[in-house]
Amino acid sequence: MTLDYDPAHAIAHLSAADRRWAQLIGRAGDFGLEIQAMHNPYQSLLRTIVYQQLSGKAAGTIFARVQALFPRRHPRPELLLELDDAPLRAAGLSRNKLLAVKDLSRKALDGTLPTLARLRALDDDAIIERLTSIRGIGRWTVEMMLMFRLGRSDVLPATDLGIRKGFQLTFCPRAPALPAPRAILELGERWRPYRSLASWYLYRAVDLEKAARTKSKGK
Secondary structure (H helix, E strand, O other): OOOOOOHHHHHHHHHHHOHHHHHHHHHHOOOOOOOOOOOOHHHHHHHHHHHOOOOHHHHHHHHHHHHOOOHHHOOOHHHHHHOOHHHHHHHOOOHHHHHHHHHHHHHHHOOOOOOHHHHHHOOHHHHHHHHOOOOOOOHHHHHHHHHHOOOOOOOOOOOOHHHHHHHHHHHOOOOOOOOOHHHHHHHHHHHOOOHHHHHHHHHHHHHHHHHHHHHHHHO
């Protein structure tokens, strides 16, 4: 997977839209969003559901147990639906996650969850509408997929705490509280069609602030 936009053009667009972007980009340096491989949307979302609200180590253990229930450790939707609930619960899935992986499997089979080739052909709104109809998959999860796995150009996950903090640091540093998602989306209209690059730099704003605090404590 590759980006579907030119970062240099996007940087120029943002810098022209607001001088504060030019300042942040100058401090943060080169754009470095890395696209994560996704060969199978079903496998990717199955892993996402298992990992929700768990530490990486615990989730990894449970996911490995789930994989071990299937031939060649390769869960397929039809096989998961044929499996009794007991082995999945014994592997560590909660009741809610069990219901979610079953719903994911049904929607993979009925076409609600597209294949990777079909997913690439759909626009962002269509992907969000389809995938958020799956139990346990929220808008933020789909936005992360769009940005970091499909390389889409115009994703702004305004409810994300990192995005809200980065926005505050960059655009309203004296504000007493984090900005509301609506305020981010309103100003973000000026960043279209490169809101994914804007999001990446808002995350970097938080990293820069953390690094500055660490440096200050070390003095």
